[in-house]
Amino acid sequence: MLFREFAELCDRLETISSRLAMTDVLAEVFPALSIEELPVFVRFMRGKIFPDWSSEKLGFGPGLLYEALAYVIGKKRQVVISAINSSGDTGRVVEELLEKREQTMFFSEDLELLEVHARFLQMAKTSGRKSQQERMRSAQYLLSNASPLEGRYLSRLMLEEMRIGVGEGVVREAVSKGFAVPVEIVEHAHQALNDLGEVALLAKTDPAALATVHVTPFRPVKMMLAQAGSIAGMVEAHGFLAAENKYDGSRFQFHKAGGRTAIYSRRLEEMTASLPDVVAMLSAATDHDVIIDGEVIAMQDGKPMPFQTVLRRIRRKHGVSDAADAIHMQPRVFDILVCDGETLIDRPFSERRKILESVMKDFVAPQIVSDSPEEIETYYHAALDNGNEGIMLKVLDSPYLPGNRGKLWIKIKPEVDTIDLVVTGAEWGEGKRAKMFGSFLLACQDENGELLELSRVATGIDDAMLAELYELFKDKIIAEHGKTVVFEPDVVFEVGYAELQKSTTYAAGYALRFPRFVRLRDDKDPSEIETIDSLFRRYGMQNKAGQ
Numbered sequence: 001m002l003f004r005e006f007a008e009l010c011d012r013l014e015t016i017s018s019r020l021a022m023t024d025v026l027a028e029v030f031p032a033l034s035i036e037e038l039p040v041f042v043r044f045m046r047g048k049i050f051p052d053w054s055s056e057k058l059g060f061g062p063g064l065l066y067e068a069l070a071y072v073i074g075k076k077r078q079v080v081i082s083a084i085n086s087s088g089d090t091g092r093v094v095e096e097l098l099e100k101r102e103q104t105m106f107f108s109e110d111l112e113l114l115e116v117h118a119r120f121l122q123m124a125k126t127s128g129r130k131s132q133q134e135r136m137r138s139a140q141y142l143l144s145n146a147s148p149l150e151g152r153y154l155s156r157l158m159l160e161e162m163r164i165g166v167g168e169g170v171v172r173e174a175v176s177k178g179f180a181v182p183v184e185i186v187e188h189a190h191q192a193l194n195d196l197g198e199v200a201l202l203a204k205t206d207p208a209a210l211a212t213v214h215v216t217p218f219r220p221v222k223m224m225l226a227q228a229g230s231i232a233g234m235v236e237a238h239g240f241l242a243a244e245n246k247y248d249g250s251r252f253q254f255h256k257a258g259g260r261t262a263i264y265s266r267r268l269e270e271m272t273a274s275l276p277d278v279v280a281m282l283s284a285a286t287d288h289d290v291i292i293d294g295e296v297i298a299m300q301d302g303k304p305m306p307f308q309t310v311l312r313r314i315r316r317k318h319g320v321s322d323a324a325d326a327i328h329m330q331p332r333v334f335d336i337l338v339c340d341g342e343t344l345i346d347r348p349f350s351e352r353r354k355i356l357e358s359v360m361k362d363f364v365a366p367q368i369v370s371d372s373p374e375e376i377e378t379y380y381h382a383a384l385d386n387g388n389e390g391i392m393l394k395v396l397d398s399p400y401l402p403g404n405r406g407k408l409w410i411k412i413k414p415e416v417d418t419i420d421l422v423v424t425g426a427e428w429g430e431g432k433r434a435k436m437f438g439s440f441l442l443a444c445q446d447e448n449g450e451l452l453e454l455s456r457v458a459t460g461i462d463d464a465m466l467a468e469l470y471e472l473f474k475d476k477i478i479a480e481h482g483k484t485v486v487f488e489p490d491v492v493f494e495v496g497y498a499e500l501q502k503s504t505t506y507a508a509g510y511a512l513r514f515p516r517f518v519r520l521r522d523d524k525d526p527s528e529i530e531t532i533d534s535l536f537r538r539y540g541m542q543n544k545a546g547q
């Protein structure tokens, strides 16, 4: 497949709003692709270069893209930056700039889809002193040979944001339709493999194998998540339940196989290097090859320390052993996904729990099993008294559903109205804070993952946190004009507020009254932020409550 054909298809998909119509287009294309092209194509559609389980990064930020483009169109970098600053859509700007380039600067070599992919892999692999230059050269090569339309999608791929509205669900349905495999089997395989590219490839080459896929060591799967609910409601629906502390720490997935170990964050980033102490503790606690789910907390004098302390440790890249001495981390494990090569995610939770207890000599999270609302209520208050966030209630016969936020896990915690939003920009501070960011611009998302801004937050951030935020955001600046900076939308804030108001100032149509920073949630992926739908529900509930 030529990259031009891929770009034309993306352009077409961008104009289609019906899910079904999108599915049909993809279901027709998938079977026609070669076995090399299919996984690449599927990942590209979703704006991905690597499988979702991979920690690999292209290492290509907006800065490099602007520079490569400036070279290709024979203009100054500033020309590119101002064009991008005045639009929100980098892909379209790249397209327009390529349209205006002088024809002598266009080398019309047809780019193949696989060749583009190979170049990306090469860009990701380069390391060392000359790596930026090498990445730049590859980007220049690709953009020089690209038509304007190809440029739109090349640049979006480089920044890993496709914006063509093709969600995971559409791809799964298209795989199901294109290769005549039941959609439940595609979904299950996707949960276990965490890579739609490989799922599509298996559907093409060995559909029978799709039904029996395994969770594989060192390919993390998404974590199972919880909804809010009530103790009474859960007991009524299920009778006997498991209740555990809801630890106020950071989620992890620990993998051990064949003498190798690794630990991954909720965002599936490998954290082995920043948590060597936790890895060593977990590894010593079992003689088996396992994939284990848990939460790591920081302890002082027998009490959990604030969640922010845990994240600070995790973010740390240098001086890890000093940090490990200063902050004592403790894992708590509560689920097991694989044991000695056997995938356990489809087994009932109660069985997995028995296996977990039999293979882990330590760190297993305490649990009660009860059908008494009073007993669970008492357990909940004890959990809070011991510095936990609340409790988790889990259905005993539930499978482990990677990435699912369903009713099988319910969280019970004190009511606090906070909201998770992604930071899209900031303003430089004033006076003694002139070298720090003063206020942060926040956004929620619509159903396609488009970001819609809805407030600024400046309150509730102390000097130490401001300094920490500066360190975190300084490498995420995409553009800057005057006092305003635009960030790559990558960091999530949890924000409190007094009230939700309708607004004509912000794109979301709502604004937060008295927003205040509660905490940094850089363990959360931006895809997990508040949606317009849930904002709408919040607004409705708030007004109902006020009547």
Ligand SMILES: Nc1ncnc2c1ncn2[C@@H]1O[C@H](COP(=O)(O)OP(=O)(O)OP(=O)(O)O)[C@@H](O)[C@H]1O
Pocket (backbone or CB within 6 Å): 223, 224, 225, 226, 227, 244, 245, 246, 247, 248, 249, 250, 251, 266, 295, 334, 365, 392, 405, 411
């Ligand atoms: N015993 C436990 N079992 C499962 N998850 C636990 C447990 N203790 C703590 N957790 C944490 O609770 C989270 C599940 O709650 P939820 O799905 O609402 O995530 P969350 O958005 O981080 O929740 P919140 O915003 O309330 O902290 C898990 O991601 C995990 O990090």
